[in-house]
Amino acid sequence: MRISLTVNGKQYSHDVEPRLSLAHYLREVLNLTGTHIGCDTSSCGACTITLNGDAVKSCTLLAVQADGCEIVTIEGMANGAELHPIQESFKENHGLQCGFCTPGMVMTASDILKNNPNPTEEEIRHGLEGNFCRCTGYHNIVKSIQQAAEKINQ
Amino acid sequence: MIPAKFDYIKVSSINEAVDLVDKHGFDAKILAGGHSLIPAMKLRLNTPSILIDISGIEGMNEIKESGDEIIVGANCTHKQIMSSDLVKNQLNILAQTAATIGDVQVRNRGTIGGSLAHSDPSADYPATVLACDAKIEVTSKNGSRTIDAEDFFQGIFTTALEDDEIITAVRFPKVKDGNYQKFYQSASRFAVVGVAVVKDGNGVKVGITGVADTPYRAKAVEKAYDGSTDAATHAVDGVDVMSDHFADSEYRAHLAKVMVKKALA
Numbered sequence: 001m002r003i004s005l006t007v008n009g010k011q012y013s014h015d016v017e018p019r020l021s022l023a024h025y026l027r028e029v030l031n032l033t034g035t036h037i038g039c040d041t042s043s044c045g046a047c048t049i050t051l052n053g054d055a056v057k058s059c060t061l062l063a064v065q066a067d068g069c070e071i072v073t074i075e076g077m078a079n080g081a082e083l084h085p086i087q088e089s090f091k092e093n094h095g096l097q098c099g100f101c102t103p104g105m106v107m108t109a110s111d112i113l114k115n116n117p118n119p120t121e122e123e124i125r126h127g128l129e130g131n132f133c134r135c136t137g138y139h140n141i142v143k144s145i146q147q148a149a150e151k152i153n154q
Numbered sequence: 155m156i157p158a159k160f161d162y163i164k165v166s167s168i169n170e171a172v173d174l175v176d177k178h179g180f181d182a183k184i185l186a187g188g189h190s191l192i193p194a195m196k197l198r199l200n201t202p203s204i205l206i207d208i209s210g211i212e213g214m215n216e217i218k219e220s221g222d223e224i225i226v227g228a229n230c231t232h233k234q235i236m237s238s239d240l241v242k243n244q245l246n247i248l249a250q251t252a253a254t255i256g257d258v259q260v261r262n263r264g265t266i267g268g269s270l271a272h273s274d275p276s277a278d279y280p281a282t283v284l285a286c287d288a289k290i291e292v293t294s295k296n297g298s299r300t301i302d303a304e305d306f307f308q309g310i311f312t313t314a315l316e317d318d319e320i321i322t323a324v325r326f327p328k329v330k331d332g333n334y335q336k337f338y339q340s341a342s343r344f345a346v347v348g349v350a351v352v353k354d355g356n357g358v359k360v361g362i363t364g365v366a367d368t369p370y371r372a373k374a375v376e377k378a379y380d381g382s383t384d385a386a387t388h389a390v391d392g393v394d395v396m397s398d399h400f401a402d403s404e405y406r407a408h409l410a411k412v413m414v415k416k417a418l419a
Binding site: 001017018019021040041042043045048051054055056057060061062064065067108111112127129130131 | 158205257263
């Protein structure tokens with residue numbers, strides 16, 4: 001089936017099997033391997049991307065469902081060599097340890113801050129319920145998002 | 155995990171959808187948000203040969219006020235429901251329920267129609283749909299009908315929906331005094347126990363999910379209600395309480411009483 005979609009501002013069109021997940025499409029067809037597949041059961045959030053601006057788990061979407069949509073992956077966050085404020089804050093606050101969950105954390109953080117530019121610590125923690133960090137580095141992830149909110153609001 | 159092969163059709167009208175369901179029968183599955191169906195297909199617990207994507211049907215993702223009712227289109231996402239001013243002002247118990255489902259990403263995709271049709275025994279909406287006495291609108295090639303909440307849920311993953319019927323909307327009465335109390339399964343965010351209470355004058359309506367294989371109206375609680383929380387002791391009267399690795403039946407029965415007490419308070 002033919003799909004056409006925009007990923008990180010670039011237009012793509014491919015023939016795909018309906019059973020191809022969006023996560024596999026991004027990783028294996030577009031070679032955008034920043035989107036990770038962790039649990040593959042929509043629990044861990046490592047595969048989070050934004051679809052028309054909303055954070056979604058790309059392992060639980062079919063590529064065909066994204067036909068005509070606008071997608072942003074972790075690769076689309078930085079502006080060339082200039083990191084996105086959320087990425088910058090993760091770097092400054094030691095918001096990543098092994099880094100596996102980080103792309104999903106950053107993409108979910110972008111959804112949290114889009115809907116709530118000044119979240120409380122509790123609201124950030126609530127917003128991250130769908131993202132697991134097996135290093136258990138949540139404390140600095142929350143700090144990173146708090147600082148990112150300040151940077152974006154400046 | 156990769157699902158078995160299937161064909162995919164995205165329809166733009168309900169008529170197109172019911173024609174396809176009629177044609178393909180049991181081989182077809184309706185896809186809305188896909189957050190119950192796609193995981194089941196990846197585990198090959200479900201192997202439909204055709205998916206009919208109804209997410210693009212115009213008008214099915216709207217929330218409207220009609221007289222004393224709030225009509226929620228079947229394709230409304232949990233996010234849309236929890237964020238709707240109309241729902242928050244006229245039917246806050248539903249906004250409160252939607253906000254407890256899954257996580258940000260799941261709420262951005264999952265729909266009320268999909269959740270009700272799937273009818274997971276630990277899903278949140280059934281408790282609230284029951285306590286509100288909501289009505290479920292369904293359509294098939296043979297026409298449309300309305301199913302009362304109490305008749306809709308029939309067993310584990312089993313509803314009153316016929317094979318060729320699609321949920322198009324859920325009609326809720328406006329509710330001033332209601333609340334949903336949930337004890338979360340900490341990893342999945344499903345309800346170990348979820349209790350919805352709607353108070354109306356002197357009476358109370360109580361819907362319970364997560365406790366039995368079918369969500370139910372706790373009629374014994376409703377009957378014993380005297381304005382205090384004492385009636386909560388009747389939460390599982392006559393109910394076959396589920397047991398699983400999250401909560402055995404004794405613990406779950408106790409939890410149900412505690413959660414009913416909280417919801418009645």
